[in-house]
Amino acid sequence: MKLLAVGLNHKTAPVELREKLSFTDEQVPSILKEILAVAGLTEAIVLSTCNRIEFYTVSEDRDTAVDGMVAILCKFGSIDTASLMPYLYIHEDRDAVTHVFRVASSLDSMVIGEAQILGQTKDAYKTASYHSATGPILNRLMHRAFGVAKKVRTFTTIGLYTVSVSSVAVELAKKIFGRLNGKNVLMMGAGEMAEDAAKYLKDAGATKLIVLSRTYAHAADLAGRLKGAAVEFDELYDQLMDVDIVICSTSADHYLITNDRMAKIVKARQYKPLFFIDISVPRNIEPSIASFEGVFLFDIDDLKGVTSQNMKEREKAASEAGRFIEEEVSKFLNWVGELSLVPTIVSLKEKFEAIRQQELKEALAKCDNPTEKDREILDAMSRGIINKILHEPITEIKNVHARGEVLKDITLLKKIFKI
Amino acid sequence: MILLTIFLYILAMGMSIGYAFTRDKRLEIAALVSMILAVILQTGILLLFYRKTEMFPVFDVKYAVFMFAWALAVGAILVSLLFRGTTAIIGFSTPLILVLILVFIVVKGGTKELSPIFNTDIFPFHVVFSITSYGLFALSFISSIMYIFQETWLKHKRIIWITKWLPSLFILDDLAYKTLTIGLPFLTLGIITGALWSDSIYGTYWNWDPKETWSLIIWFAYVFILHGRISLGWRGKKFAWVSAACFLLVLFGFMGVNFLFKGYHNF
Numbered sequence: 001m002k003l004l005a006v007g008l009n010h011k012t013a014p015v016e017l018r019e020k021l022s023f024t025d026e027q028v029p030s031i032l033k034e035i036l037a038v039a040g041l042t043e044a045i046v047l048s049t050c051n052r053i054e055f056y057t058v059s060e061d062r063d064t065a066v067d068g069m070v071a072i073l074c075k076f077g078s079i080d081t082a083s084l085m086p087y088l089y090i091h092e093d094r095d096a097v098t099h100v101f102r103v104a105s106s107l108d109s110m111v112i113g114e115a116q117i118l119g120q121t122k123d124a125y126k127t128a129s130y131h132s133a134t135g136p137i138l139n140r141l142m143h144r145a146f147g148v149a150k151k152v153r154t155f156t157t158i159g160l161y162t163v164s165v166s167s168v169a170v171e172l173a174k175k176i177f178g179r180l181n182g183k184n185v186l187m188m189g190a191g192e193m194a195e196d197a198a199k200y201l202k203d204a205g206a207t208k209l210i211v212l213s214r215t216y217a218h219a220a221d222l223a224g225r226l227k228g229a230a231v232e233f234d235e236l237y238d239q240l241m242d243v244d245i246v247i248c249s250t251s252a253d254h255y256l257i258t259n260d261r262m263a264k265i266v267k268a269r270q271y272k273p274l275f276f277i278d279i280s281v282p283r284n285i286e287p288s289i290a291s292f293e294g295v296f297l298f299d300i301d302d303l304k305g306v307t308s309q310n311m312k313e314r315e316k317a318a319s320e321a322g323r324f325i326e327e328e329v330s331k332f333l334n335w336v337g338e339l340s341l342v343p344t345i346v347s348l349k350e351k352f353e354a355i356r357q358q359e360l361k362e363a364l365a366k367c368d369n370p371t372e373k374d375r376e377i378l379d380a381m382s383r384g385i386i387n388k389i390l391h392e393p394i395t396e397i398k399n400v401h402a403r404g405e406v407l408k409d410i411t412l413l414k415k416i417f418k419i
Numbered sequence: 420m421i422l423l424t425i426f427l428y429i430l431a432m433g434m435s436i437g438y439a440f441t442r443d444k445r446l447e448i449a450a451l452v453s454m455i456l457a458v459i460l461q462t463g464i465l466l467l468f469y470r471k472t473e474m475f476p477v478f479d480v481k482y483a484v485f486m487f488a489w490a491l492a493v494g495a496i497l498v499s500l501l502f503r504g505t506t507a508i509i510g511f512s513t514p515l516i517l518v519l520i521l522v523f524i525v526v527k528g529g530t531k532e533l534s535p536i537f538n539t540d541i542f543p544f545h546v547v548f549s550i551t552s553y554g555l556f557a558l559s560f561i562s563s564i565m566y567i568f569q570e571t572w573l574k575h576k577r578i579i580w581i582t583k584w585l586p587s588l589f590i591l592d593d594l595a596y597k598t599l600t601i602g603l604p605f606l607t608l609g610i611i612t613g614a615l616w617s618d619s620i621y622g623t624y625w626n627w628d629p630k631e632t633w634s635l636i637i638w639f640a641y642v643f644i645l646h647g648r649i650s651l652g653w654r655g656k657k658f659a660w661v662s663a664a665c666f667l668l669v670l671f672g673f674m675g676v677n678f679l680f681k682g683y684h685n686f
Contacts, residue, residue, distance in 0.1 A: 157442040160583075168578075175573060175582060178589035270652035273588065290574065294655050302576045309578070 001411075002062045003137065003336075005096035006069050006088065007047070007054030010110050013087035021077040023048040025127070031076060032133045038068030043135040045142070047103070047124040049117065051110050056100060058137045066090055097141065097332050101325045104145035105152040113158040113314045118149045136339075141332065148328045155324065158317040161310035166197040168306045169277050169298070170204045173245055176275050176296055180205040186243040187211045188236070189250030190222055193279050197247050198226055210239055214250070240265050240274070248278045248285055255286040262289040269294070277303070337410075344410050345394055347419040352390060356382045420464055425520055427457035428492075428513050435510030439584035450509050451499060458492045465489065480674065481526045483550075487673070488519035490554025498558065498594065505586045505594070511561050522674070541616045549609035553669060555602030556641075560666035562595035563659035570656050592655060595662050596648060603641050610634055633672040640665045 010018070023031060028046050035044040040060030047054045053073075059065035070088070074081055091099045102108045104121045125142045128134050134142070153159050162168050170180075177183055185206045187198050190213065198209055209228030212235065213219035219230035231239060236256065240246070250256065257276075266274070271294040278285040278299045290297040360382050364370055370378075397413065413419075434450035437443075468482070495512040499505050569585045572578070585591070613631070614624040625631060644661045647653040653661065 155443070155445075160442050172573070172578070175569070175585075175587050176589065178587040178593075271655055271657070273655065293657070296573055298576060305576075306578045 001137075001336075002059050002065065003093050003096045003141070004057045004059065004062065004065055004069075005054060005091040005099045006057070006066060007052060008084075008087045008089065009052035009054070009108065011108075012089060017077075017079070017083075017087055018051070018053065020079060021048075021053045021073060022050055023053065023076060027076065028124075028127055029131050031072060032128060032131050034072050034075075035069060036133055038072075039064050041065050041068065043138040044133045045124055045128040045138055047121060049120050052103070052108075054103070056096070056138060056141070058135065062092065094329060094333060097329045098325060100141060100145050101148045101328060104142075104149040105321060105325065106149070106158070107152070107318050107321055107325070111163060112311075112318050113161070113163075115159065118146070121149075122146065137336065140335065144328060144332050148325060151324055151328075152321040156317040156321045158314055158321060161313040161317075163307050163311050163314065164196075165193055165279070165300070165303045165307060166200040168303050168310070169197045169247075170200045172296075172298065172306075173201060173206075173275055174204070176273050177244060182207050183244040184208040184210065184242060185228075185245045185247065186239050187222075187226075187228070188246065188248045188256065188284070189213060189252075189280065190218065191249040191279070194247050194249035195222070195226065197277060197279070198228070201245060201247075202226070206245065210243065212236060212239065214252075237261060237265065241269060244273065245275045246277065246285075248276065249280045250284050251280070252284050253282060254284075256284045257286060257289065259286045259288045262286075262292060262295070266292045266295060279303070341397060341410065344413060344419070345397065348394070348413070348417060349390065351417060351419055352386045356386050420460060421520070421524070424457050424460045424464065425517065427453045427460065428517055428520070431457060431509050432513035432517070435506060435513070439507065439510065439580050442580075442583070447506050451496070451506060454492065454496055454499075454509050454513075458489065458496060461485075461489050461492065481523055484519050484526065484674070485523040486546075486550045487553050487557070488516045488523070490550050491519070491557045492516050494554045494558045494598070495561075502586070502590055502594070505590060507565065507584050507586060508558075508561060510584075511565055512558070515557065515561065539616060539619055541612055541619060545609060545612040545616050548605050548612055552602045552605035552609055553673065555598045555605065556666050556669050559595045559598040559602060559662050560669075562591050562598065563663040563666075566591040566595060566659040567656065567663070570659070588655070592658065595659060599641065599662060600645065603638075603645065606634070606638055606641065610638065630672070633668075637665070637668050637672055640668055 008017070008021070013021075023046070028048065031046050032044055035041060035046070035055060035057060038059070041057055041064075042060075043058040045056040047056070055069050055072075057065055057069065070081060070084065073079075073088075074084055077084070099108070104118055106113050106115065106117045109117050121142070125134070125138075129139070162171050173180060173183070180201060183201075183206045185198060185201050185208065187194060187209060202209060209223070209226055211219045211223040211226065211228045211230045212233055213222065213230075214233055216230065216232055222228070223230035240257070240262075246257075248256070273294045273296065276285050276289070276295065276297040278297065281300060283299055285297060285299075287297065287299070289295055360378060363378055364375065367374060393413070397410070431450050431454040434446045434453065438446040438450060465486070491512055495508050495516075498508050565585055566588060569582060569588055569591060572582045573588070586594075610631075613634075617626060618624045644653070644658070644665060647661065648658055
C-alpha cells in the first residue's frame with residue numbers, strides 16, 4: 001500500500017502552468033473518476049486552488065499510480081509530460097502525510113498562516129467523499145489533517161499576527177478604541193488599499209463611513225460601492241471634528257491636513273482619540289500632528305513595518321508548528337502500520353500453527369503407542385521451535401512499526417511467507 | 420502559607436509576562452489560575468487570623484497592608500474576568516501586591532493585645548469601606564500606568580509584544596476612570612464611618628489627627644480630578660498621569676503618615 005501526494009504549487013511552478021492546471025469544481029468529479037480508474041488505485045482526493053493542484057491517493061503500486069496521475073494532469077491541462085515533470089513533486093508515505101498536514105495547517109501557503117486553505121482542503125475532501133473516492137486511509141488522513149490544522153491555530157501564534165496593511169490598520173484601531181462599534185471612518189481619496197482598509201474597518205464594526213474626494217462624483221461613486229456617505233471636499237475640517245479614524249489616500253502633492261489646523265481641532269475635540277492612516281505617497285498629512293494629545297498617525301511605511309515584523313513572527317510560529325506536525329505524522333503512520341501489522345502478525349502465527357499441528361499429527365501417527373507424556377513432549381518441543389523462530393521476526397516487525405517505516409517491510413514479509 | 424502565597428503571586432506575574440512574549444493562551448489561563456489560588460490562600464490567612472482574634476485583621480499597619488494587597492488582587496482578578504483581553508493587569512498589579520506583602524512581613528506588629536476600642540459595631544464598616552476604596556484606587560493607578568505605557572508605544576509607532584499584550588487605550592482609560600468613580604464614594608463612606616466610630620469612642624467626630632487630615636486631602640484630590648475629567652475634559656494621558664499621581668498620595672497617606680506623625684490611628 002502506498003500513500004502519494006502528487007502535484008505542484010506556487011513554489012515549484014510558474015503561474016502560467018498553474019493557470020492551465022487550475023480545475024473548476026465541475027471538472028473535479030470527472031478527474032476523480034479517472035484517477036480511480038488507474039490500476040491498483042483505491043482512494044483519491046483532488047485539491048485545486050489558485051496556488052496549487054494536488055492529488056492525494058492510496059494505491060498498490062507507486063509507479064503505475066504516478067504514471068496514471070501524470071497522464072491525467074497532462075490530459076486535463078492540455079500539456080505534455082515533458083513540460084509538467086520539472087515542476088511536479090511526488091511525496092510518498094511519511095513525506096506525503098507531512099505534506100498534507102502542512103498544507104491543511106497553512107504552513108505551505110504563499111502567505112503562511114492564511115486561513116482560507118483549511119476551508120479549501122475541507123471542500124476538496126467533501127467533494128471526494130461525496131463521489132465515494134475516499135476510503136479508510138484518506139478519511140483518517142484528512143480528519144487528522146483538520147485536527148492538526150486546528151491544533152496549530154490554537155497552540156501557536158500563527159493566526160495572531162496580521163500580515164496585510166488593512167488588517168494591521170484594524171488591529172491598531174482596536175488597540176486605540178477597543179471595539180470599533182460606534183466609530184466613524186473618514187476616507188479621503190480612493191485606491192485599492194484605502195478601499196480595502198475601509199471595508200476591513202466596517203467589517204470590524206465601524207458604524208459610519210464618510211467618503212471625501214476632490215471631485216464629488218468620485219466620492220459619490222465610491223460611497224455607493226462601500227455603502228458610505230459622500231461629502232464635499234470643503235467639509236474636510238468639519239468632518240474631522242466628528243470622525244475617529246481617517247484613511248488618507250489622495251494624489252495631492254502637499255499636506256491636506258496641516259499642523260496649524262489640527263491644533264485647533266484637537267482642542268475642540270477635547271483630545272478625543274483620532275487615528276490617522278496616511279497611505280498616500282507623497283504623504284498628505286503633516287507628520288508633526290502626531291505629537292498632539294490623542295492623535296495617532298501611521299503612514300504607509302509604519303504599517304508596512306508592522307506587517308513585515310508580523311510576517312517574521314508567523315514564520316517563527318510556523319517552525320514551532322512543525323513539531324506538532326511531526327508528532328501527528330508519526331501517530332498517523334503508526335495507525336496505518338497497525339492497520340496492516342496486526343492482521344499480518346496474526347496470519348503469520350496462524351500459518352505456523354497450522355504447519356505445526358500438521359507435522360505433530362504426522363509425527364504422532366508414526367510413534368508406537370505414544371504415551372500422554374510423549375505427546376506432551378512433542379507438543380512442547382514443536383511449540384518451542386515455532387515460538388523461537390517467530391520471536392525475532394515479530395519483534396523486528398514491531399520495531400519497524402515503531403519507526404514508522406512499516407509499509408514496505410510488511411509487504412515484503414507477506415510476499416516471503418505467502419500470507 | 421504566606422510564602423506559598425508569595426510564590427503564587429510571583430508565578431502569576433511570571434506567566435502573565437510569559438504570555439506577553441509567547442502569546443500562548445495556556446500561559447494566560449495559568450496566570451489567572453495561580454492568581455486566583457493566591458487570593459484564596461490569602462483569604463485563608465485572613466480567616467485564620469479572624470478566628471484567632473475574632474477581630475477584623477486591621478488594627479495596625481501590618482494587617483492593613485495585607486488587606487490592601489488582598490483587595491487589589493481581588494480587583495485585578497475581577498477586571499481580567501469581566502473585561503476581554505485585560506489579563507495583562509495581572510502582570511502589572513502583582514509587583515505592587517508583592518511589595519505590599521513584603522511590607523507586611525517586614526513591619527512589626529500583629530501580635531500585641533487588641534484594644535477593646537476597635538471592638539465596636541461601626542469599626543468593621545470603616546475598615547471595609549476604606550480598604551475597598553484603596554483597592555479601587557490602586558486599580559485605577561495600575562490602569563493609568565498601563566495606559567501611559569500603551570499610549571507611548573502606539574504614539575511612537577512601535578508595535579511590539581507589549582502593545583499586543585496590553586488592552587486597548589479605550590478600555591484602560593475607561594478602567595482608570597470607572598474604578599476611580601466607584602472608589603471615591605467608598606472613601607467617603609470610609610471617612611464618614613471613621614468619624615462615627617471616633618464619636619462613639621472619643622465623643623467627637625473629628626480630631627484633626629494626621630491620618631484624618633490626609634484622608635481629607637486625598638478625598639479633595641480625587642474630587643478635583645473627577646471634576647477635571649467631567650467638566651474640563653481631562654482624558655487619556657492627562658487623566659492617567661493625574662490619577663497615577665493621586666495614588667501616590669494614597670500610598671503616602673497609608674504608610675508615610677504613620678512614620679512621620681504620631682496620631683491615634685495606629686496606621
